[in-house]
Amino acid sequence: MPASPPARQRRGRLFRFGAAFVVLLSVAGYLVMQYITGGTGTPGCKVVSERSGTTAYEFTPEQAVNAATITAVGTARGLPERAVTIALATALQESALRNISHGDRDSLGLFQQRPSQGWGTKKQIMDPKYAAGSFYAHLVKVPDYTGLPLTVAAQRVQRSGFPQAYAKHEPDATLLAAALTGRSAATLTCAGRPGATRTEGPDAVRSALARDFGRDALEPAGAVVGGTASTPTPSATVESNGRTLTLPVTDDADGGKRRSLSQRGWQLAHWAVANASDLHIERVSYAGREWTAGNTDSRWLTAGGAGTARAEKDTADVVRVVTAQ
Incomplete structure (x- = not known):
């Protein structure tokens, strides 16, 4: 006996819903892959501990470029490795080391700096070198910042609504800083x-x-x-x-x-x-x-x-x- 019109309509709606769900999953999978690979479609980068060789942090080519810039700006200013570690942990929390053009209110860039709060123009903040330099300029004004817990030093610069969030990134930032300042040898690789x-x-x-x-x-x-x-x-x-x-x-x-x-x-x-x-x-x-x-x-x-x-x-x-x- 042929299906009644209401039954056919229900099956049609279920079919359309299923097709839409499959498409959504495909798009989500693509976006996840683009995020993991830095949008390049290639494998990413890895830094390991020089001491153990087992402790590691894996990241994307996009993150690698930004981390290298943040580190270079710090050492070019004659700042110690601890300053670089604080900067990298901050950028990991604020933007996942991605130079993003959006954020809370008018926050932008690697450190989610706000033009309305005097961090610079939008164009300046979206320049990774400028953003890193601006972060360091504020960090060195924090008394004894190298002796403070990382989360305290970062918070005194950022004034974040989640001041404890920086701490969870310290292990990864420490590995990155050791490699990108050159203190640990042959520990950073990328697939290229x-x-x-x-x-x-x-x-x-x-x-x-x-x-x-x-x-x-x-x-x-x-x-x-x-x-x-x-x-x-x-x-x-x-x-x-x-x-x-x-x-x-x-x-x-x-x-x-x-x-x-x-x-x-x-x-x-x-x-x-x-x-x-x-x-x-x-x-x-x-x-x-x-x-x-x-x-x-x-x-x-x-x-x-x-x-x-x-x-x-x-x-x-x-x-x-x-x-x-």
Whole structure:
């Protein structure tokens, strides 16, 4: 017996509801994947503890770029690693390390800063370097901020309605800060995008370095001896293959203390890996270790098959960044 019109209508409504639900699930799955991968469709990044090798934090290429910028701005100002950790934990809580153009009321950007509260114009706040610099400018005015619990120091800058929320991000921020300041060696990796279409090659890397660190990352000042500058240290150069940027490693100040060449070198190397997807970087090498985009495990391996001691001696004074063809 044919179904009555009401029964057919009910089945029709159920069918349409089911189809709409499937579409909704598909869209939700796509958005989740875009969030997890930073919108690139590629695997993400990972930082591990230098001590244990098991404690880890995984994050997206978008987050990696922003974390590297926040760190570079802090060390370029001569601030200690603790300041960087506080800044990274704050950005993790406020925006998940994403440069978002929305938030509570008029809050914007990595730190959810508000134009109406004097943090700058919308355009300024949406510039990660400006936003990080503004955060640090407020942080250093907090008395004894390096000795305060992280959540207290962050709250005195942010004036958040959820002051305890920053604490849960301290472990991840600590791992990121150790790697991106260069204190821990060969601990940050990203899958990268091997074979990506080449855009500006080494010139794009140079521009991004100058943006985050300042011109000194490319053209370090000569050492001062007896009140006068000695022979200037080598500048960043592009090798004859047109793909390799060689970055000189010189010591610099961190919180009033001299940082080791190794720490400076690993900061530059990790910065390059963090920016690999955006800048189409294919390979980074430093101190006898090499990272290559597209490796299954994305580890830092011994460079060129040479003995570790010799390789470290040969490459401890420069970081080599190879862009895609």
